[in-house]
Every structure is written in structure tokens, then in C-alpha cells.
Amino acid sequence: MLVGIDDTDSKHGMCTTYLASRIIKDFNLKTTPRLIRLNPNIPYKTRGNGAVSFRIPKKSQDDVIEYVEKFSHKKEDGTNPGIAFLKKESDSKKLHPFYKTCLSEHVEIESAQKLADKIGAELVKFNNGRGIVGALASIGARLDLKTFELIAYRGKDAGGKRKVDEESVFSMDKKFFPKVFDTLDVKRKKILFCPRGADPVFCGIRGVSKKTVEDAWKIIIPLEEIEMVQVFETNQATDAHYAPKKISQLKPYDSVKLKGFVEANPERIEGGHVVFKIKDETGSIDCGAYKPTMDFRNTISKLLQGDVVEVFGGFSRYVDTLNLEKIHVKKIAQEKLSHAPTCCGKKMTSAGKEKGFKCRACGKKALKPVLTQVRRDISPGWFEVGAGARRHLARPLILDGLTSP
Incomplete structure (x- = not known):
């Protein structure tokens, strides 16, 4: 049973x-x-x-x-x-x-x-x-896509900071990444696989196969007594929680993926968060990249009105702002700068309100400004929050196309 x-x-x-x-x-x-x-x-x-x-x-x-x-x-x-x-x-x-x-x-x-x-x-x-x-x-649960997690336990009444040889963690990650993932925030040299709460978990090693996580554990050097170790089959890192919806269908606590276009350019608001508005044929909604997502906010700030995107994330009690977890930029809008035409080796000057431009040297006139296409700082592609801000269910982009040994 x-x-x-x-x-x-x-x-x-x-x-x-x-x-x-x-x-x-x-x-x-x-x-x-x-x-x-x-x-x-x-x-x-x-x-x-x-x-x-x-x-x-x-x-x-x-x-x-x-x-x-x-x-x-x-x-x-x-x-x-x-x-x-x-x-x-x-x-x-x-x-x-x-x-x-x-x-x-x-x-x-x-x-x-x-x-x-x-x-x-x-x-x-x-x-x-x-x-x-x-x-x-x-x-x-039917796990059409699955990962594994080896969890080591320190005893049900253990408390305080986990004691581990940090060099062994970095060595393990170097050897097994990306088949073992979300162990470290490499950029910030921070260990992520040891929880900080008052629970019996010493560490959790997440990977693409049972053998991989078991082999990875052999490299880790705990500096405290380990009561037991258990490998779990999981739906972690599968993106299983994203339900496709239209904006008009959204409800409190939903985890969703939405397709649409950027209706309003991103704005950086108090607290360092970046927010922009997305629109589909049924309505519009704000999307937010919050401070804990770190560098992901900089990517979001490069979006422009008209960009075609698919956004992934969730809502809390109020359906007002989607908490972004990842984004697929499908098509970027063209950005153009407007400037005065040139004539006789110099820029023309204004000929008056709604009268276009005039060359001071030869008197030649032009009705419209010159538009120059600007190279965008973002290209179509997938972007995600860092490992430290990633949800358990969200699939790291590095795993796409990766097969188990």
C-alpha cells in the first residue's frame, strides 16, 4: 500500500x-x-x-x-x-x-x-x-520528469549552525556540477545546501540521478555526527508548478506562466525592486523582480515596451504583482533614437514648432528627424533568478538537455 x-x-x-x-x-x-x-x-x-x-x-x-x-x-x-x-x-x-x-x-x-x-x-x-x-x-504525483535529493540528518533535536568542511563542499560542486545543482552560490561563495532553520536536516544534495547524489555525498566532510542518510525521488527542479493561464483567470496563490508583451517599461521602486507591466488579450498585470533575486533585477530592467515575453512566477494573497522566478524573452522591440538631420557638415536646427529643421548654412529644410536604431542590451532568451532565490520546483536553466548517467 x-x-x-x-x-x-x-x-x-x-x-x-x-x-x-x-x-x-x-x-x-x-x-x-x-x-x-x-x-x-x-x-x-x-x-x-x-x-x-x-x-x-x-x-x-x-x-x-x-x-x-x-x-x-x-x-x-x-x-x-x-x-x-x-x-x-x-x-x-x-x-x-x-x-x-x-x-x-x-x-x-x-x-x-x-x-x-x-x-x-x-x-x-x-x-x-x-x-x-x-x-x-x-x-x-506522476513524475514524468524527476530529480533526486540525498538528505543527511543530524538528529531530530539538533540545533545551531551546521558544521561542515567548506572546502569539501566546493570540491564536490566543482566535480559534479551541473549534475548536482543548487549546492552553492558560486558568485557569492556561499554554501546553500545546509539549511539554517531549527530542523534535523544537515544538508541536501540535489542531482539528476540517485548515483550522482550518492557519489557526491562521499566527498562531503561533516564536522558533526550524522544520524542517517536517505535518498528521495523528487519533483524538484522540474517547473511542474507553472500552470498556463490568461491574466483574467488569475487567482490568489496561483503559480503560473503568462504570455504577453511588455506594456510599460520597467521601473526601479523603493527597496531596489524592479517592476514592469505585462499585457495579454484579457488584461494586464504587474511583474516584479524583488531584491533577493539580485542580478536578475538588472536583466528585467533592460526590457522595453513592446517586448514579447513569457513570464513564470506566483502570487500571494493579492493578485496584484507576479513574483517573477524566470522569464523567456521571445522577441525584443526595436529601440530608435530621434535626432536632427545633418547638412553642410553640421546638424540642422529647429525651424520652429512643427516646421521641421533648417540648415543655417544653405537654407535647406527637412520635415522629419532622423531615426537611428539602438542596439539593445538584452537578446531573446531565457533568464532566471540566482540559486539562492530559486524555488524548489523551479528548474535551473543549466539542466535543460542534461541527461542522467
């Missing part, structure tokens, strides 16, 4: 992947768990809005419930664990449309409950049970 688990952590600790790893280790289960990221804009998430699913023998159902009850932070505000059990594994395909919706939209608890009743999935809820949404979705 299949089990899905979600929302067991809090801001003070725990991690749903840790709980799954403990179950797999303690009961010696021969299974590859799946880490399924869902809509990153949902306000109830603790960190990365990830649920887990894996295969268990039917006799272990009560053990799973016991572990969730024992390890989850269900007494913390905002933690609402949920478990879903599906005895007939072939029925998981009936959950796939639900999974797709959970990737890009806001889904109510009642919708998950009704679907579970319809297909015969058994649910276990703690508190308001919001975790059943992610639990069901994780079972229904």
Missing part, C-alpha cells in the same frame, strides 16, 4: 522527510520515498511545502500513525499533520489531477476529504488535518 504524510513540522523543528526516513530505517523498508513539493505560494507552509509518500506493507499502517503522532510537532500552532493510506496502488492515478491542482493553486481541506472518500483512501488527521491535502497529492 502507499502512504502519504504532510505537515508534521513547525518553525521550531522537525521535518516530514526526517519522519519518513525514520520509519523507513526503523522498519527496514525496501522502498525509495518520494519528496513531493507543492505550490510554493501557499501561506500555511513551514518551509518548502513538501510532502512525502512511499510504499509500506499493510501491517505497518498502525506503526506509521504511531510515528507521526510521536514525532510530529502537532502541539505547535499551525502544525496540522495528515496521513493518507491507499491500499490499491493502481488507484494512485486517480489522484494525479488533484496533485496537478495542488502544484499551482490553493486547495481546501474539504476537497481532499471528498476525493479520498470517492476513491477509498483512508485519512488520519491531527488538529484541523490540513496535511491530508499534501499527503494525498504526494501519492498522486
Whole structure:
């Protein structure tokens, strides 16, 4: 049978992947768990809005419930664990449309409950049970495109900064990048694969295959005790959360991709953010590249009115500005500068309002200015935020065309 688990952590600790790893280790289960990221804009998430699913023998159902009850932070505000059990594994395909919706939209608890009743999935809820949404979705995930993450754990009660030999991290990245990705912000020489929160994760190595992340881990030198290591199959770095929509169809918390043209030139606003307006046949909306996206803002500032683009990102509670994650500049508009014609080796001067230009030397006149095409600082292509600002689900451009060994 299949089990899905979600929302067991809090801001003070725990991690749903840790709980799954403990179950797999303690009961010696021969299974590859799946880490399924869902809509990153949902306000109830603790960190990365990830649920887990894996295969268990039917006799272990009560053990799973016991572990969730024992390890989850269900007494913390905002933690609402949920478990879903599906005895007939072939029925998981009936959950796939639900999974797709959970990737890009806001889904109510009642919708998950009704679907579970319809297909015969058994649910276990703690508190308001919001975790059943992610639990069901994780079972229904079909990974047509997938990556892997090796997660090393330092113990459920560990706290403080992760201790790692930094040189080993840079060496690993140099050897395996891009088949291992989002380990570092190379430009700023910053390690990204160690979280900073109060959770049991020591580090997470993301890569294109199970073998790649396992080989990469062999190079890392932890400077503290590691309790266990688990490899997850994931939908991370797949762009699975972008739903194609028209501007008139947008709703709160949506993750979308929109096609249109730049209606108003970018402006740099207070806080260092860059905002421009995009328009399609149904309406217009602001798009923002915020300060944490760093150099991406400079790219966005080079757009001009008339550029044809496809934008990718998400909304919070209010559908007013799309938080940009990446952009495809499909066609750039021509920019032209207007200047006075030349005559007799010098520029003509104005002949008066709406009278064109006149040469002071010979008296020759010209009605219109000369237009010169300006070379743009941006070309058609794909552009993305840096690794430090990237969502778990967003696919790094470096992975396009990359195959697993």
C-alpha cells in the first residue's frame, strides 16, 4: 500500500522527510520515498511545502500513525499533520489531477476529504488535518520528469549552525556540477545546501540521478555526527508548478506562466525592486523582480515596451504583482533614437514648432528627424533568478538537455 504524510513540522523543528526516513530505517523498508513539493505560494507552509509518500506493507499502517503522532510537532500552532493510506496502488492515478491542482493553486481541506472518500483512501488527521491535502497529492504525483535529493540528518533535536568542511563542499560542486545543482552560490561563495532553520536536516544534495547524489555525498566532510542518510525521488527542479493561464483567470496563490508583451517599461521602486507591466488579450498585470533575486533585477530592467515575453512566477494573497522566478524573452522591440538631420557638415536646427529643421548654412529644410536604431542590451532568451532565490520546483536553466548517467 502507499502512504502519504504532510505537515508534521513547525518553525521550531522537525521535518516530514526526517519522519519518513525514520520509519523507513526503523522498519527496514525496501522502498525509495518520494519528496513531493507543492505550490510554493501557499501561506500555511513551514518551509518548502513538501510532502512525502512511499510504499509500506499493510501491517505497518498502525506503526506509521504511531510515528507521526510521536514525532510530529502537532502541539505547535499551525502544525496540522495528515496521513493518507491507499491500499490499491493502481488507484494512485486517480489522484494525479488533484496533485496537478495542488502544484499551482490553493486547495481546501474539504476537497481532499471528498476525493479520498470517492476513491477509498483512508485519512488520519491531527488538529484541523490540513496535511491530508499534501499527503494525498504526494501519492498522486506522476513524475514524468524527476530529480533526486540525498538528505543527511543530524538528529531530530539538533540545533545551531551546521558544521561542515567548506572546502569539501566546493570540491564536490566543482566535480559534479551541473549534475548536482543548487549546492552553492558560486558568485557569492556561499554554501546553500545546509539549511539554517531549527530542523534535523544537515544538508541536501540535489542531482539528476540517485548515483550522482550518492557519489557526491562521499566527498562531503561533516564536522558533526550524522544520524542517517536517505535518498528521495523528487519533483524538484522540474517547473511542474507553472500552470498556463490568461491574466483574467488569475487567482490568489496561483503559480503560473503568462504570455504577453511588455506594456510599460520597467521601473526601479523603493527597496531596489524592479517592476514592469505585462499585457495579454484579457488584461494586464504587474511583474516584479524583488531584491533577493539580485542580478536578475538588472536583466528585467533592460526590457522595453513592446517586448514579447513569457513570464513564470506566483502570487500571494493579492493578485496584484507576479513574483517573477524566470522569464523567456521571445522577441525584443526595436529601440530608435530621434535626432536632427545633418547638412553642410553640421546638424540642422529647429525651424520652429512643427516646421521641421533648417540648415543655417544653405537654407535647406527637412520635415522629419532622423531615426537611428539602438542596439539593445538584452537578446531573446531565457533568464532566471540566482540559486539562492530559486524555488524548489523551479528548474535551473543549466539542466535543460542534461541527461542522467
